[in-house]
Structure formats: C-alpha cells, structure tokens
Amino acid sequence: MVSEPEFQQAYYEIVSSVKDSTLFEKFPQYEKVLPVVSVPERIIQFRVTWENDKGEQEVAQGYRVQFNSAKGPYKGGLRFHPSVNLSILKFLGFEQIFKNALTGLDMGGGKGGLCVDLKGKSDNEIRRICYAFMRELSKHIGKDTDVPAGDIGVGGREIGYLFGAYRSYKNSWEGVLTGKGLNWGGSLIRPEATGYGLVYYTQAMIDYATNGKESFEGKRVTISGSGNVAQYAALKVIELGGVVVSLSDSQGCIVSETGITLEQINDIAAAKIHFKSLKEIVGEYATFGENKVKYIAGARPWTHVSDVDIALPCATQNEVSGDEAKSLVASGVKFVAEGANMGSTPEAISVFETARSTAATAGDAVWFGPPKAANLGGVAVSGLEMAQNSQKVTWTSERVDQELKKIMINCFNDCIQAAQEYATEKNTKILPSLVKGANIASFVMVADAMLDQGDVF
Ligand code: NDP
Numbered sequence: 176m177v178s179e180p181e182f183q184q185a186y187y188e189i190v191s192s193v194k195d196s197t198l199f200e201k202f203p204q205y206e207k208v209l210p211v212v213s214v215p216e217r218i219i220q221f222r223v224t225w226e227n228d229k230g231e232q233e234v235a236q237g238y239r240v241q242f243n244s245a246k247g248p249y250k251g252g253l254r255f256h257p258s259v260n261l262s263i264l265k266f267l268g269f270e271q272i273f274k275n276a277l278t279g280l281d282m283g284g285g286k287g288g289l290c291v292d293l294k295g296k297s298d299n300e301i302r303r304i305c306y307a308f309m310r311e312l313s314k315h316i317g318k319d320t321d322v323p324a325g326d327i328g329v330g331g332r333e334i335g336y337l338f339g340a341y342r343s344y345k346n347s348w349e350g351v352l353t354g355k356g357l358n359w360g361g362s363l364i365r366p367e368a369t370g371y372g373l374v375y376y377t378q379a380m381i382d383y384a385t386n387g388k389e390s391f392e393g394k395r396v397t398i399s400g401s402g403n404v405a406q407y408a409a410l411k412v413i414e415l416g417g418v419v420v421s422l423s424d425s426q427g428c429i430v431s432e433t434g435i436t437l438e439q440i441n442d443i444a445a446a447k448i449h450f451k452s453l454k455e456i457v458g459e460y461a462t463f464g465e466n467k468v469k470y471i472a473g474a475r476p477w478t479h480v481s482d483v484d485i486a487l488p489c490a491t492q493n494e495v496s497g498d499e500a501k502s503l504v505a506s507g508v509k510f511v512a513e514g515a516n517m518g519s520t521p522e523a524i525s526v527f528e529t530a531r532s533t534a535a536t537a538g539d540a541v542w543f544g545p546p547k548a549a550n551l552g553g554v555a556v557s558g559l560e561m562a563q564n565s566q567k568v569t570w571t572s573e574r575v576d577q578e579l580k581k582i583m584i585n586c587f588n589d590c591i592q593a594a595q596e597y598a599t600e601k602n603t604k605i606l607p608s609l610v611k612g613a614n615i616a617s618f619v620m621v622a623d624a625m626l627d628q629g630d631v632f
C-alpha cells in the first residue's frame with residue numbers, strides 16, 4: 176500500500192536517476208546515503224487553534240519537516256492549503272534538500288505548513304491564524320537553525336504576520352523568515368525570484384539547444400497558475416519579447432491567442448490577494464474588456480493552446496498528465512520548465528524525456544527542466560536575503576538580479592555536467608537529461624556533506 180504517494184514519487188525520481196547512471200559504479204560509497212537521506216532528521220506536528228470572526232474556536236494541524244541540515248540550516252517554505260498533509264510536506268522537504276544544494280549556497284532542506292483554507296477568511300482571521308501557527312513553530316526555528324519562507328497560501332501578508340508573531344514571542348528581531356517586507360529585512364527581487372529564475376533557466380536551455388541563436392523573443396509560452404510564480408514568470412516572458420498565451424487557477428484557465436498583457440497580469444496580481452478567481456477577474460476588470468481572453472471553467476490550459484514553443488507549469492503538483500504532455504508535444508512545445516514543484520506526473524516526464532532522448536537532432540527534441548533546478552530562484556534569493564540580514568545590509572535590485580542570473584546559469588551548467596559525466600542514454604551528448612543531471616549533481620553535493628560529517632558511515 177502506498178501511504179505517502181507524493182513523497183514516494185519524489186523519492187523514486189531521485190533513486191531512479193542515480194541508480195540508472197554510472198554514479199554508484201564509479202563511487203560505491205554513495206549508495207549507502209540513499210536510505211539515510213530519505214528519513215527526515217525531525218518532524219514536528221502541532222495543534223493550531225484560533226478564534227474566527229464569529230467568536231468560535233477553529234483548529235487545524237500544523238507541521239514542520241526538518242529534513243536535512245548537512246548543508247546548512249533547514250530552509251524551505253510554509254504552505255497553507257486544505258490539501259496539506261505529511262506526504263506532501265515530506266515530498267516538498269525532500270525535494271528542497273537537493274534544490275537548495277543546487278543553489279551553491281549553505282542551506283539544508285525543510286518544509287512546513289498548515290492544513291487550512293484561507294479563502295474567504297478576513298485579514299483579522301488570517302493574522303490570528305499566523306500568530307497561532309507561530310506560537311508553536313517559534314520554539315523550533317531560528318536564524319541558524321531553520322529559516323522558513325512562503326509557498327502556496329503564504330505570501331507577503333502572511334510572512335509579515337508570522338514574522339511579527341516570532342518577534343513578539345521570542346523578543347528577537349532576526350532573519351528567521353525570508354520573503355520579508357522591503358523595509359523590515361526583506362531582499363529586493365525576492366517576490367519576483369522564482370518566476371524570474373525560471374525564465375533565466377529556460378533561457379539557458381534555449382541558448383544551449385540553439386547554440387545561442389534563439390531567445391524568448393517571439394516565442395509562444397503557455398503558463399499554468401496565476402499566483403506568485405506564474406505572475407512573475409509571465410511578466411519576465413513579456414519583458415523578453417515572448418507571448419503568454421495562458422494562465423490558470425484552481426477553478427479554470429484563460430487562453431489568449433494574441434497574448435495576455437502586462438496590465439492584465441497586474442490586475443490578476445492585485446485581485447488574487449483578495450482570493451478572486453480568474454472567472455471573476457475576467458468578468459470584473461476593465462483590462463479584460465479591451466483585450467478579450469477565453470475563460471475555460473474546470474480546465475488546465477495544456478490541451479487548449481496551439482502552436483506553443485514553451486510550457487511553464489506554475490500552479491501545483493501533478494498538474495500535467497501523460498495525455499496533456501502528449502498534447503503539448505503535438506502543439507509544438509520544445510522547452511518545458513517547472514515553476515511548480517513536481518508539476519508534471521511521472522507519465523508526463525516520461526513523455527518529455529522520450530521526446531528528447533529519441534530525437535534525431537536537437538531541433539526536433541523536447542527538453543524538460545526539472546523543478547529542483549528550474550524553480551530554485553526563490554530559495555536562492557532567500558539565501559541572499561539571509562546573507563544580507565546577517566551582514567545587516569541591503570543590496571540593490573540590480574545586484575540581486577545579477578546574482579540570481581549567475582546562480583541559475585551555474586545550476587544549469589552543473590546539471591549538464593553531471594548528466595554528461597554519469598548518464599548513459601542516447602542523446603546525452605546532444606541534449607543531456609536535465610532530470611538526471613539535476614538529481615545526480617545535487618545528490619552528490621548532499622551525499623558528500625553527509626559522509627564528511629558522519630551522518631552516513
Ligand atoms: P500561489 O499560492 O501564489 O499560487 C498558486 C497558484 O496555483 C494559484 O493560481 C492557485 O489557484 C493554483 N492552484 C493551487 N492549487 C491548485 C490545484 N489543486 N489545482 C489547480 N491550481 C491550483 O503559490 P506560488 O505561486 O508561490 O506557488 C506555485 C508553485 O510554485 C507551487 O508548486 C510551489 O511549491 C512552487 N514554488 C513556489 C516558490 C515561491 O517562491 N513562491 C518557490 C519554488 C516553488 P487559486 O488562485 O485558485 O488558489
């Protein structure tokens with residue numbers, strides 16, 4: 176019986192990459208790391224209870240999975256969503272260990288959250304929930320121990336309340352959360368970082384595959400989600416001359432053949448803070464009157480777009496099925512990079528990877544950028560926020576953006592190098608598997624730290 180399906184899916188992905196390579200043959204000591212790294216160092220589960228606006232008590236389950244600290248303090252987001260459970264947080268925490276290693280910064284891996292639906296809750300309720308959550312979490316985190324950030328349902332507003340709660344419970348102003356407000360310890364470019372970084376990583380893929388001959392200019396890009404990651408990915412795509420043909424939310428998707436505009440994305444960003452659905456936004460905002468988009472209820476965009484070059488899943492896990500992946504390939508997609516964690520199902524990844532490894536030329540291939548590499552921009556800038564906090568300085572947005580670009584490109588090169596060194600399949604020299612490259616490169620970094628420190632013997 177599969178009791179933790181999401182975690183087992185994430186674990187299996189790493190295991191199959193490293194086992195299906197020459198890594199253990201060349202360095203047998205790494206095999207001993209697998210069973211140890213798959214068990215979290217610590218899991219904290221706790222009751223969170225607050226008073227709602229009607230004066231009634233509400234209760235929910237809170238979690239923090241402190242998965243691995245060999246490479247630095249536990250680091251990873253907090254998700255507030257009704258789907259939160261231990262399997263999902265273990266999958267996200269496990270993925271985070273390897274993603275954080277690929278940033279090249281000193282960060283371990285963790286993830287946490289609360290099983291709650293914030294939709295329809297007032298600002299006051301959200302503040303009380305954040306304070307109640309932090310009442311317990313504050314006992315287990317600290318700037319050198321565990322530094323959470325946001326994730327689904329936890330944006331700037333929630334980070335503000337969580338930070339205020341930590342400060343008041345601990346009587347300490349410290350860089351214990353990232354994604355903070357700009358005038359109280361936050362880093363410039365942190366809100367943009369995951370979406371921007373995703374586009375920089377995809378740009379590195381395009382450069383490599385086309386020998387620097389092509390860019391985002393004129394490319395048609397299908398994006399899912401309409402939250403933080405999707406919004407900034409879409410804005411960067413538009414800035415680089417691409418056409419954003421879709422966005423989505425949990426209720427449906429919007430498709431525009433001529434391209435969703437910057438103004439429309441800004442309206443979506445403003446409305447999403449108030450939990451409006453795309454359906455409501457399209458009906459209510461003037462910008463959608465001028466440049467009409469098609470709203471499709473209950474659908475993801477993948478089968479409703481045509482002539483696309485690039486797909487960026489940016490909503491949630493398992494949101495591209497095998498059939499949807501086939502439909503994207505049939506529509507002409509050449510590059511897929513995941514803003515969402517585990518956005519594609521294993522069947523979808525297999526469709527993309529097959530379309531790469533069996534292609535006759537790089538021009539015919541479909542190339543897949545896995546989330547632990549493609550979406551690490553957010554946690555990378557969180558790492559830069561921690562560095563700025565400890566030095567008590569604020570870098571300019573240009574400097575942070577430059578560092579972010581550098582980190583994304585270094586990560587891309589690490590993925591390529593590891594795949595070329597250890598992957599064995601056909602086409603490794605033309606377009607290496609970035610899934611294998613990311614998994615092997617990051618596994619080696621984490622394994623070395625664990626072996627050096629005696630976590631594995
Ligand atoms: P947000 O909460 O800002 O946005 C999430 C988006 O996904 C919303 O459009 C939401 O729709 C949609 N969504 C949520 N659940 C579902 C579902 N079950 N089916 C379809 N759509 C859904 O989150 P983020 O943008 O921050 O995160 C998006 C993804 O990116 C997640 O996988 C997250 O783990 C990953 N990520 C985020 C990082 C960050 O820095 N924020 C860093 C790295 C990865 P609705 O508006 O209707 O709720």
